[in-house]
Amino acid sequence: MEIKLKHVGYTYSLNSPLEFTALQDINLAFPTGKFTAVVGKTGSGKSTLIKLLNGLELPTTGEVTVGDQVITNRTKAKQLKQVRKNVGMVFQFPENQLFAETVLKDVMFGPLNFGKSENEAKELAEKWLAEVGIQASLFEQSPFELSGGQMRRVALAGVLACEPEVLVLDEPSAGLDPAGNQNLMQLLKKLQTERGMTIIMVTHSMENVAEFADQVLVMKNGKVIADETPRELFSDSQSLVELPEASQFYLKLMKSRQFNNELPITKNELIKTLVKQFGQKGDQYE
Numbered sequence: 463m464e465i466k467l468k469h470v471g472y473t474y475s476l477n478s479p480l481e482f483t484a485l486q487d488i489n490l491a492f493p494t495g496k497f498t499a500v501v502g503k504t505g506s507g508k509s510t511l512i513k514l515l516n517g518l519e520l521p522t523t524g525e526v527t528v529g530d531q532v533i534t535n536r537t538k539a540k541q542l543k544q545v546r547k548n549v550g551m552v553f554q555f556p557e558n559q560l561f562a563e564t565v566l567k568d569v570m571f572g573p574l575n576f577g578k579s580e581n582e583a584k585e586l587a588e589k590w591l592a593e594v595g596i597q598a599s600l601f602e603q604s605p606f607e608l609s610g611g612q613m614r615r616v617a618l619a620g621v622l623a624c625e626p627e628v629l630v631l632d633e634p635s636a637g638l639d640p641a642g643n644q645n646l647m648q649l650l651k652k653l654q655t656e657r658g659m660t661i662i663m664v665t666h667s668m669e670n671v672a673e674f675a676d677q678v679l680v681m682k683n684g685k686v687i688a689d690e691t692p693r694e695l696f697s698d699s700q701s702l703v704e705l706p707e708a709s710q711f712y713l714k715l716m717k718s719r720q721f722n723n724e725l726p727i728t729k730n731e732l733i734k735t736l737v738k739q740f741g742q743k744g745d746q747y748e
């Protein structure tokens with residue numbers, strides 16, 4: 463399901479002394495089945511942008527198209543139900559929104575709310591809890607007895623159980639350790655590649671962008687200043703963002719951007735490049 467923004471602007475507290483324009487004339491598309499990362503400094507408008515994607519906020523100007531539904535500032539709340547079902551939203555620290563007595567009941571809440579029967583909701587909850595790696599033995603426990611990483615997975619299962627076609631996440635890795643981050647990112651990649659979901663993720667991690675995203679949007683002062691592949695973004699010598707650690711390491715080692723191969727952007731690419739480069743040099747001296 464494609465999401466398109468045409469001339470979208472968003473102003474907080476319109477016509478009040480606190481009026482603040484957070485987004486200006488945004489034109490872009492989130493292609494179906496792709497993994498898009500949204501990056502930019504604090505306050506650049508990333509969270510505001512993603513709140514427009516499921517009608518949580520309505521654009522002040524312009525239009526947001528989700529599949530065949532057009533959202534403008536005149537769209538009524540009841541017209542947004544289908545959009546909310548199609549576009550699942552995972553906020554920062556989603557575990558803070560867990561509330562039910564058991565893990566299973568928490569995940570069933572969404573599907574019940576979208577009109578599924580008790581049995582259908584239970585089946586969906588069990589399926590998606592398994593998919594995010596929560597064992598059946600935890601289903602009847604209180605979600606508040608789980609570890610932080612498990613709680614986040616339960617919260618994600620709660621959104622996935624509504625079977626959205628698009629998943630939008632605001633800094634899903636915040637507060638996770640490197641292993642927790644890697645597990646979560648691999649799960650998102652699997653949802654994209656095996657289930658064809660469209661993933662849109664706000665992140666500050668350029669390593670995650672390099673490793674997992676197909677497309678990256680860079681935001682600055684309420685505008686999108688780049689919309690390209692991670693490789694294009696990081697390879698540009700005038701790069702608009704901080705480079706991933708692998709690229710930084712390689713550039714320090716080479717002391718310039720004058721080299722024949724592509725700039726490595728992930729750890730795996732860095733290792734391969736170094737083995738190829740220094741392996742070959744070593745061979746010359748044998």
Ligand SMILES: Nc1ncnc2c1ncn2[C@@H]1O[C@H](COP(=O)(O)OP(=O)(O)OP(=O)(O)O)[C@@H](O)[C@H]1O
Pocket residue numbers: 474475482483484502503504505506507508509510511
């Ligand atoms: N409710 C609000 N009322 C007025 N201004 C707001 C409101 N929410 C956000 N803003 C302002 O809008 C701008 C964009 O905020 P937004 O939260 O979208 O940025 P962000 O890029 O997501 O930042 P962060 O990385 O810190 O989450 C900021 O200048 C912010 O102060």
